[in-house]
Amino acid sequence: MTTLASRSARTKTVDSRRRLVVIGNGMAGARAVEEILARGGAVQYRITMFGDEPYGNYNRIMLSHVLSGEEDTGNIFLNSLAWYRDNDITLHAGVRVDKIDRFAKLVFSGDGRATPYDVLIIATGSRSHLPPMDGMYTPGGRLLPGIFAFRTIDDTTGMVSYAQQDHHHRAVVIGGGLLGLEAARGLQSHGIDVEVVHSGGHLMNAQMGPDGGAVLRRSVEALGIGVHTGSRTTAVLGADRVRGVRLRDKPDIECDMVVVAAGIRPNVDVAVTSGLPVERAIVVDDQMRVPDEDEIYAVGECIQHRGEVYGLVAPLWEQAAVLADHVTGANPKAAYLGSRTATKLKVAGVDVASMGLQAPERDTDEHVVFSEPSRGVFKSIVIRDSKIVGATLLGDSRKVAYLTQAFDRGLPLPDERVSLLFDIGGPGEEAGVAELAGDAQVCNCNGVSKQTLVDTVAGGCTTLAGVMDATRAGKGCGSCKLLVRQVVEWAADGAVEEDPAAAYYVPGVPLEKAALMKAIREQGLRSVSAVFAALAPGGAEDAKSKMGLASLLKMMWAGEYIDERDARFVNDRVHANIQRDGTFSVVPQMKGGVTSPEQLRRIADVADKYKIPMVKLTGGQRIDLLGVPKEDLPKVWADLDMPSGYAYGKSFRTVKTCVGQEYCRFGTGDSTRLGIEIESRFQGIESPAKLKLAVSGCPRNCAESLVKDVGVVAVDGGRWEIYVGGAAGAHIRKGDLLATVDSPETVKLLAGRFMQYYRERANWLERTYAFVPRVGIEHLRAVIVDDAEGLGAQLDAAMQESVDAYVDPWTERDDPFTPGQFRTSLPLEVLPQVPVR
Amino acid sequence: MSASPDAGQGTGLSNTGQGAILHVLGPLDQVPVGEGRAFGVAGEQIAVFRLRDGSLRAVSAVCPHKGGPIADGTIDQAVVMCPLHQHAFELDTGCSTTGAGPLRRYPVFADGNRNIVLRLP
Ligand SMILES: Cc1cc2nc3c(=O)[nH]c(=O)nc-3n(C[C@H](O)[C@H](O)[C@H](O)COP(=O)(O)OP(=O)(O)OC[C@H]3O[C@@H](n4cnc5c(N)ncnc54)[C@H](O)[C@@H]3O)c2cc1C
Ligand code: HEM
Ligand code: SF4
Ligand code: FES
Numbered sequence: 001m002t003t004l005a006s007r008s009a010r011t012k013t014v015d016s017r018r019r020l021v022v023i024g025n026g027m028a029g030a031r032a033v034e035e036i037l038a039r040g041g042a043v044q045y046r047i048t049m050f051g052d053e054p055y056g057n058y059n060r061i062m063l064s065h066v067l068s069g070e071e072d073t074g075n076i077f078l079n080s081l082a083w084y085r086d087n088d089i090t091l092h093a094g095v096r097v098d099k100i101d102r103f104a105k106l107v108f109s110g111d112g113r114a115t116p117y118d119v120l121i122i123a124t125g126s127r128s129h130l131p132p133m134d135g136m137y138t139p140g141g142r143l144l145p146g147i148f149a150f151r152t153i154d155d156t157t158g159m160v161s162y163a164q165q166d167h168h169h170r171a172v173v174i175g176g177g178l179l180g181l182e183a184a185r186g187l188q189s190h191g192i193d194v195e196v197v198h199s200g201g202h203l204m205n206a207q208m209g210p211d212g213g214a215v216l217r218r219s220v221e222a223l224g225i226g227v228h229t230g231s232r233t234t235a236v237l238g239a240d241r242v243r244g245v246r247l248r249d250k251p252d253i254e255c256d257m258v259v260v261a262a263g264i265r266p267n268v269d270v271a272v273t274s275g276l277p278v279e280r281a282i283v284v285d286d287q288m289r290v291p292d293e294d295e296i297y298a299v300g301e302c303i304q305h306r307g308e309v310y311g312l313v314a315p316l317w318e319q320a321a322v323l324a325d326h327v328t329g330a331n332p333k334a335a336y337l338g339s340r341t342a343t344k345l346k347v348a349g350v351d352v353a354s355m356g357l358q359a360p361e362r363d364t365d366e367h368v369v370f371s372e373p374s375r376g377v378f379k380s381i382v383i384r385d386s387k388i389v390g391a392t393l394l395g396d397s398r399k400v401a402y403l404t405q406a407f408d409r410g411l412p413l414p415d416e417r418v419s420l421l422f423d424i425g426g427p428g429e430e431a432g433v434a435e436l437a438g439d440a441q442v443c444n445c446n447g448v449s450k451q452t453l454v455d456t457v458a459g460g461c462t463t464l465a466g467v468m469d470a471t472r473a474g475k476g477c478g479s480c481k482l483l484v485r486q487v488v489e490w491a492a493d494g495a496v497e498e499d500p501a502a503a504y505y506v507p508g509v510p511l512e513k514a515a516l517m518k519a520i521r522e523q524g525l526r527s528v529s530a531v532f533a534a535l536a537p538g539g540a541e542d543a544k545s546k547m548g549l550a551s552l553l554k555m556m557w558a559g560e561y562i563d564e565r566d567a568r569f570v571n572d573r574v575h576a577n578i579q580r581d582g583t584f585s586v587v588p589q590m591k592g593g594v595t596s597p598e599q600l601r602r603i604a605d606v607a608d609k610y611k612i613p614m615v616k617l618t619g620g621q622r623i624d625l626l627g628v629p630k631e632d633l634p635k636v637w638a639d640l641d642m643p644s645g646y647a648y649g650k651s652f653r654t655v656k657t658c659v660g661q662e663y664c665r666f667g668t669g670d671s672t673r674l675g676i677e678i679e680s681r682f683q684g685i686e687s688p689a690k691l692k693l694a695v696s697g698c699p700r701n702c703a704e705s706l707v708k709d710v711g712v713v714a715v716d717g718g719r720w721e722i723y724v725g726g727a728a729g730a731h732i733r734k735g736d737l738l739a740t741v742d743s744p745e746t747v748k749l750l751a752g753r754f755m756q757y758y759r760e761r762a763n764w765l766e767r768t769y770a771f772v773p774r775v776g777i778e779h780l781r782a783v784i785v786d787d788a789e790g791l792g793a794q795l796d797a798a799m800q801e802s803v804d805a806y807v808d809p810w811t812e813r814d815d816p817f818t819p820g821q822f823r824t825s826l827p828l829e830v831l832p833q834v835p836v837r
Numbered sequence: 838m839s840a841s842p843d844a845g846q847g848t849g850l851s852n853t854g855q856g857a858i859l860h861v862l863g864p865l866d867q868v869p870v871g872e873g874r875a876f877g878v879a880g881e882q883i884a885v886f887r888l889r890d891g892s893l894r895a896v897s898a899v900c901p902h903k904g905g906p907i908a909d910g911t912i913d914q915a916v917v918m919c920p921l922h923q924h925a926f927e928l929d930t931g932c933s934t935t936g937a938g939p940l941r942r943y944p945v946f947a948d949g950n951r952n953i954v955l956r957l958p
Contacts, residue, residue, distance in 0.1 A: 540913070542913050543910075543916055543917070543918045546911055546913075565869065565871070566872045570909040570911075571920075573909075578920050582905065582906040820869070820874050825884075825906035825907075825909045
């Protein structure tokens with residue numbers, strides 16, 4: 001084939017580009033590479049990156065949101081693995097570099113590899129500092145279970161799952177700085193009682209003086225977080241896991257987990273063992289080069305520049321740009337002169353900004369202070385020779401942009417100093433934004449300037465959400481959102497569009513779900529094409545909307561739905577799950593995960609006969625036959641002679657069960673039987689997103705019922721608990737207890753009622769883990785258990801209708817619904833082949 | 838590709854004068870309304886779609902992104918969306934609206950006998 005021939009020809013030509021190796025795949029390393037690529041670096045360099053963490057580069061700042069559950073880990077990546085592939089970068093993720101040989105120009109990594117370089121960039125960042133305390137380590141030398149650092153994705157997900165375990169109620173956070181307060185706030189959202197133990201005299205003492213610290217303390221305590229300042233933790237208590245902490249001169253605090261956020265230390269081991277100059281961090285000059293090493297650069301939190309070591313992202317952006325100018329030769333005169341640390345953050349929901357001096361130093365310095373502790377507002381400005389040399393602002397971020405600029409550029413100040421603090425006769429809000437210089441940084445977290453925002457608006461992006469997506473502004477700590485909005489509004493000159501599309505059920509029909517359902521019902525629209533014709537602008541079809549509409553209509557009309565097959569996604573057309581190579585996976589129904597020798601024998605025969613490349617047990621206790629070509633599907637189903645297991649649709653999928661009462665010596669309820677009954681009743685019903693269920697026979701919970709869309713647990717006395725809204729995939733959430741009931745019949749009734757309510761109210765592709773917290777468990781209990789809105793009978797009837805409309809889709813094997821339904825769409829050999837195991 | 842019987846290996850029909858060759862791919866009914874089917878024509882893989890307004894479109898059948906089966910995609914009057922990663926391509930031009938590489942497009946129509954006719958350059 002021509003494509004193959006040309007590909008091999010390319011690999012044979014010698015790659016004459018120089019080799020650029022980057023150690024550390026964090027925010028600074030990846031940003032430096034982005035800047036190098038932006039300067040045409042791909043022509044000069046073959047790039048290899050090493051990262052100790054087994055992921056692409058992600059926004060570390062967002063870990064606070066991951067901890068609080070506001071964000072999924074999947075959404076915080078700045079550079080996905082595909083980005084590295086697309087830019088031809090070799091990424092060794094999960095591989096640590098141990099040593100550099102500066103003379104042979106080799107990098108040695110933990111996987112035994114020696115990688116040659118022409119140019120090297122060190123961007124190893126920092127790690128959490130764990131101050132020595134008694135009892136931190138088990139005799140085996142491991143960290144005592146329940147102690148956590150707060151630096152990486154793994155730290156964060158570890159904390160979340162530990163915090164969600166039932167018997168963990170209390171946490172102590174050691175360190176009352178930025179990280180500690182963020183950790184405390186995040187843990188609270190998992191229902192944990194948190195106390196912060198801080199050795200300094202007041203909170204955030206690196207950023208503010210005692211007066212500001214006192215106001216912040218009030219705001220933090222008002223959130224329900226306990227604060228102990230001037231307290232040093234001397235020991236962690238507990239033999240098998242954390243049971244408490246011991247403080248010097250104060251009573252012990254009982255707790256189940258300890259988060260250590262007592263500062264960071266630059267990762268300099270590699271540099272030290274390789275003989276590079278290290279003081280507090282790796283020393284670099286104004287060109288970001290390690291002194292006396294022409295080919296070695298360093299960037300990020302691991303460096304020391306003119307005596308400064310930075311711990312925030314804003315300086316990284318400037319450093320990465322200077323570094324790229326030199327590495328590519330784009331601007332040999334570029335120099336990094338250090339960053340003035342103006343910090344603007346949102347900490348535990350409180351706006352905090354600080355820059356320069358915390359308090360006056362000379363007799364002639366002016367000090368303008370305003371304090372209103374009851375509202376959590378504190379403002380302090382230090383002025384020298386009519387210029388701002390320091391400021392601290394708490395709880396009110398409105399003047400921050402103006403003050404930052406005045407501080408950065410040494411602007412002359414208005415005579416009436418009070419207008420620095422408030423908009424009284426000074427530059428007003430609007431004027432403030434207009435006055436802001438183009439290169440003033442608006443979003444520190446992602447390094448976005450006012451000009452970039454203005455250009456994006458001029459480029460036709462006039463919704464706040466659109467501009468935020470395009471520039472990443474406001475997607476870090478979130479403190480700049482107000483300012484981003486102001487800049488966008490100012491740049492669009494009042495023409496900012498609210499993004500109403502965000503609320504549409506599907507993008508192609510401009511209606512929210514409730515209004516859409518009403519219109520469909522009133523106009524009797526029973527097919528997807530009828531909905532487009534009646535409700536879409538210009539009657540135009542929209543490919544992206546078809547699947548969601550098909551699901552909604554089937555739910556609403558059940559047996560009366562007019563099933564246009566082109567509205568379905570390919571999975572639902574051929575009743576199997578499409579794989580990366582265009583083949584399909586077949587999962588036969590196996591209710592409750594219970595099977596028989598007879599079924600297993602048939603599955604084995606089918607696997608042999610059709611040479612199924614992979615047979616796998618799924619997470620939902622089913623058997624998956626992978627790699628089946630589309631044209632074989634009908635034959636495979638016929639030989640299996642089992643109904644569809646629905647492993648492909650946005651629908652009710654599986655009920656996982658434990659063995660339960662019948663065999664298990666702990667069992668208190670017949671979990672297997674109930675699971676099978678639930679699956680028999682609700683098999684195949686479509687829903688806004690997939691539904692995975694489980695039934696466990698006792699609170700040991702072997703079927704993992706607490707992390708299912710609907711999970712059932714048998715408890716003493718023949719009673720059953722029903723949990724809803726749990727998840728353990730990309731997002732982890734413990735389900736909320738909907739009700740505890742007396743009989744399996746009631747379980748089925750309430751589970752059905754909940755699922756119907758979800759089907760009718762949830763947005764397209766909104767899983768229950770998002771839906772349940774959005775509408776609130778109290779509301780769900782009222783509607784579903786107490787029938788407070790009188791919807792019960794109606795929900796039950798609608799669900800019954802869907803149950804009655806069930807037909808096993810695999811019966812279409814004998815009588816294809818459309819011509820060529822199972823005809824091949826591609827010769828498989830041109831696709832990437834899934835390896836045969 | 839092992840041509841399945843109905844996969845319509847096209848037969849060269851006539852020379853149109855500009856060196857383009859017309860291939861008859863068989864009855865229109867092979868392609869349900871609103872869907873696509875793949876055909877092997879003179880060694881090329883081609884996806885033919887029948888739009889809801891009855892008209893036909895033909896583009897190359899292999900997604901330039903990761904080789905997804907374009908004929909299994911979802912369509913509207915304007916675009917086809919690949920089933921693997923939802924890249925979209927204009928049916929009239931083959932150009933991607935989501936930043937992937939382009940598909941090739943081919944002229945296609947139904948003749949008086951309700952057969953699909955494809956023109957290869
Ligand atoms: C929870 C949290 C919240 C934060 N919030 C804010 C905020 O609101 N505002 C703000 O400005 N800053 C904030 N920060 C700080 C900010 O994240 C850091 O300043 C920034 O990530 C530093 O980037 P870096 O590339 O220097 O280091 P990192 O992002 O730590 O990257 C270094 C990478 O190098 C890897 N590495 C280290 N040694 C080796 C080796 N030998 N071999 C291979 N790989 C190695 C590490 O595993 C790591 O992935 C926050 C940090 C945390 C943890
Ligand atoms: C005497 C007590 C227990 C026995 C004998 C037992 C036995 C088992 C066995 C045999 C398995 C299957 C292992 C396999 O898949 O190879 C299993 C799985 C599992 N058990 Fe237990 N178990 C016990 C207690 C518990 C407890 C207390 C919990 C939870 C707190 C638990 C949670 C699990 C989970 C989550 C799985 C995995 C389920 C899956 O991946 O499908 N078990 N157990
Ligand atoms: S959940 Fe309880 S009943 Fe079910 S298998 Fe586990 S221990 Fe036994
Ligand atoms: S293969 Fe078509 S979108 Fe990825």
